[in-house]
Amino acid sequence: METLLKPSLYATDGTLQGGRCTCGHVFFPMQGHGCEVCGRHGADLQPMVLKGRGKLLSSTIVHLHIDKARTAPFTIGKIALADGPVVRTLLVDPTREIEPGTAMVTALVPAGAGENGQTILDLRFTPET
Amino acid sequence: MARTLKDLRPVYVVGVGWHRYQNPSETPYVTLGVTAIRDALADAHMDWPAVESAYVATALLGMASGRPMLRHLGATGVPLSHIENASASGSTAFRQACIEVASGLTDVSLAVGVDKRNPVRRDSTGMDNLAEDAIAQFTHFSLLTNEYAQRHKVSFEDIARVAVKNHRNGAKNKNAQRQQERTLEEVLGGKKVAGSLTALQCTPVGEGAAAAIVASEDGIKRLGLDTSRAIRVIGSTARSERVYAAGLGFDAVLTKETTTIALQEAQVSPQELDIIELHDAFTVEELHYIENIGICPEGQGVHLLKEGALDIGGRCAVNPSGGLIAMGHPIGPTGIGQIGEIALQLRGEAGARQHPKARTGLAHMVGVGAVCYVHLLQRP
Structure with missing residues (x-):
C-alpha cells in the first residue's frame, strides 16, 4: 500500500496541484489567498492540474544540511514547469548536478514508511529518458 | 504629487557607531546595543538627550526589545519603534529615521540595529511547499x-x-x-x-550592533555639530x-x-x-x-x-x-x-x-x- 507525503501538492500520476486565475496567471501550489499578479481571489482562482514536466534551470548538490531529517548529500533542482511556474525541490539522483536545459519529469519515490507500514511516496524530478 | 527624499529638508548622518560583530557569545544584547549607541553619540559629539526619536532594528530578539536597552541611556521618553524587515531591518530603520528628520517632525533621530543569533521563526502562510525545508x-x-x-x-x-x-x-x-x-x-x-x-x-551570521544618528541642518546648528563631518x-x-x-x-x-x-x-x-x-x-x-x-x-x-x-x-x-x-x-x-x-x-x-x-x-x-x-x- 502506498500513500503520498503531500497529497495537497501532487497526485499519484505525477501531476502537480496548481491553480489558474481568470487573469491568466498560473501558479503553484493552489491557494485561495489571492492572485499574485492581479489580486483577484475567491472563485477567480481555480485549481489547475499542472503537467509533471519541465526544463531544468539549475541544480546543486547540498553537502551540508542542518536538519537531521534531511541527510546530505542531496540535490536540489530549479525547474520551469511546462505550464509556467518555477518550482524548486529534490532531484531523484542525490549525487550529481544536471545540465541546465535538460527536460525533466516528476517521479514518485519512497520517502519513509507510514504508521501502518505503508510506503510513503514523495515527488522528485529526474531527467526525462 | 509624491516627493522624494531630496525634495524634503536635507538630512545628514552626523554620528555612527558599532559594537563589533562577533561570534555568538554570552554578551547580552543590551550591552551590544548601548555600546553602539554610545559610540555613535561620541562620534557625533552629542549627548543622548539630544536624540528625539529612536528606531530599533532587530529580526531575532523577539517582542519589544528596545526599551530594556534604551532605558540604560537615561529614559528620556523618546518615541520608540521596532523595525523587522529581515536582512534589511537596519536599512529600513535608517530610512524611517531619515524620513522623520526630512519631514520636519524631528531634528535628530537614531537608528540602531542589534541582534543575537537566535532561531528564525516564520509562521505558516497556510500554503504547503514541495521541499523548502531542504533549501x-x-x-x-x-x-x-x-x-x-x-x-x-x-x-x-x-x-x-x-x-x-x-x-x-x-x-x-x-x-x-x-x-x-x-x-x-x-x-x-x-x-x-x-x-x-x-x-x-558565505556570511557568518553572528551578533553585534550598529547605530547611526541623523540630523537636520537646524539640529546640526542648534547642537553645534561639526558640519564638515556631516554626510548628506x-x-x-x-x-x-x-x-x-x-x-x-x-x-x-x-x-x-x-x-x-x-x-x-x-x-x-x-x-x-x-x-x-x-x-x-x-x-x-x-x-x-x-x-x-x-x-x-x-x-x-x-x-x-x-x-x-x-x-x-x-x-x-x-x-x-x-x-x-x-x-x-x-x-x-x-x-x-x-x-x-x-x-x-x-x-x-x-x-x-x-x-x-x-x-x-x-x-x-x-x-x-x-x-x-x-x-x-x-x-x-
Missing part, C-alpha cells in the same frame, strides 16, 4: 552561482575572488567579525556547503518583489528596479559611485548586484574584480568594510553598519581602509521576502 539560503545562492557560471562562462574560482577581496578588507576593520586575510586557495579549500560554495564564501543622505528608495519572468533571479531584478529609481531621484550615475556597500551574503551576489546597479554590463563583474577595479583604491570600492562575508551579518545591525562605513569613507576617516577621494556612496540591502533598500550618501 537553505546557501543552497538558493548555490543554484544562482551555477546559473551565473553557466550563463557567463566564468569559473567558480573567479566567483570566489569576491571573498578574497572582502576578507582582505575585513582584515583592516576592527568591527568586522572576520579579520583575517584569505588566499584564493584557502577560500576554495574550506568545507563545501552546497555546489561550489565554501564556508568562506541624498536618496532613499525601497521596493518589494513583483512577479518576474520564469528563471530571472528576483534579488537581482529587484536590485535593478530599486537602484534605478534611487539613482534617478538623486541624479547620480553609477559611474559617480566611489563606494558601494552591498548585500554579499554569498559571493555570487556581489557580481549580480554590481552589474544590476550599473557598474558594468551583465557578466562582466569578474573582469572588474580581477583587474582590481572593485578594490579600495580601484574604480569603485565595493564592500570596503569587508561586506557581509567578512564584516558579518548579524541581521538587524547590518544595513546600519553599511551606512556607518560609507560615512567614514566619505569623511576620509576610514584609516587603513580609506578609498581615496570618496565623495558618493551607495548602500544596498536585500531581505528575504524579498525587499530591497538603497540609500545614497554624499559628502557636501
Whole structure:
C-alpha cells in the first residue's frame, strides 16, 4: 500500500496541484489567498492540474544540511514547469548536478514508511529518458 | 504629487557607531546595543538627550526589545519603534529615521540595529511547499552561482575572488567579525556547503550592533555639530518583489528596479559611485548586484574584480568594510553598519581602509521576502 507525503501538492500520476486565475496567471501550489499578479481571489482562482514536466534551470548538490531529517548529500533542482511556474525541490539522483536545459519529469519515490507500514511516496524530478 | 527624499529638508548622518560583530557569545544584547549607541553619540559629539526619536532594528530578539536597552541611556521618553524587515531591518530603520528628520517632525533621530543569533521563526502562510525545508539560503545562492557560471562562462574560482577581496578588507576593520586575510586557495579549500560554495564564501551570521544618528541642518546648528563631518543622505528608495519572468533571479531584478529609481531621484550615475556597500551574503551576489546597479554590463563583474577595479583604491570600492562575508551579518545591525562605513569613507576617516577621494556612496540591502533598500550618501 502506498500513500503520498503531500497529497495537497501532487497526485499519484505525477501531476502537480496548481491553480489558474481568470487573469491568466498560473501558479503553484493552489491557494485561495489571492492572485499574485492581479489580486483577484475567491472563485477567480481555480485549481489547475499542472503537467509533471519541465526544463531544468539549475541544480546543486547540498553537502551540508542542518536538519537531521534531511541527510546530505542531496540535490536540489530549479525547474520551469511546462505550464509556467518555477518550482524548486529534490532531484531523484542525490549525487550529481544536471545540465541546465535538460527536460525533466516528476517521479514518485519512497520517502519513509507510514504508521501502518505503508510506503510513503514523495515527488522528485529526474531527467526525462 | 509624491516627493522624494531630496525634495524634503536635507538630512545628514552626523554620528555612527558599532559594537563589533562577533561570534555568538554570552554578551547580552543590551550591552551590544548601548555600546553602539554610545559610540555613535561620541562620534557625533552629542549627548543622548539630544536624540528625539529612536528606531530599533532587530529580526531575532523577539517582542519589544528596545526599551530594556534604551532605558540604560537615561529614559528620556523618546518615541520608540521596532523595525523587522529581515536582512534589511537596519536599512529600513535608517530610512524611517531619515524620513522623520526630512519631514520636519524631528531634528535628530537614531537608528540602531542589534541582534543575537537566535532561531528564525516564520509562521505558516497556510500554503504547503514541495521541499523548502531542504533549501537553505546557501543552497538558493548555490543554484544562482551555477546559473551565473553557466550563463557567463566564468569559473567558480573567479566567483570566489569576491571573498578574497572582502576578507582582505575585513582584515583592516576592527568591527568586522572576520579579520583575517584569505588566499584564493584557502577560500576554495574550506568545507563545501552546497555546489561550489565554501564556508568562506558565505556570511557568518553572528551578533553585534550598529547605530547611526541623523540630523537636520537646524539640529546640526542648534547642537553645534561639526558640519564638515556631516554626510548628506541624498536618496532613499525601497521596493518589494513583483512577479518576474520564469528563471530571472528576483534579488537581482529587484536590485535593478530599486537602484534605478534611487539613482534617478538623486541624479547620480553609477559611474559617480566611489563606494558601494552591498548585500554579499554569498559571493555570487556581489557580481549580480554590481552589474544590476550599473557598474558594468551583465557578466562582466569578474573582469572588474580581477583587474582590481572593485578594490579600495580601484574604480569603485565595493564592500570596503569587508561586506557581509567578512564584516558579518548579524541581521538587524547590518544595513546600519553599511551606512556607518560609507560615512567614514566619505569623511576620509576610514584609516587603513580609506578609498581615496570618496565623495558618493551607495548602500544596498536585500531581505528575504524579498525587499530591497538603497540609500545614497554624499559628502557636501
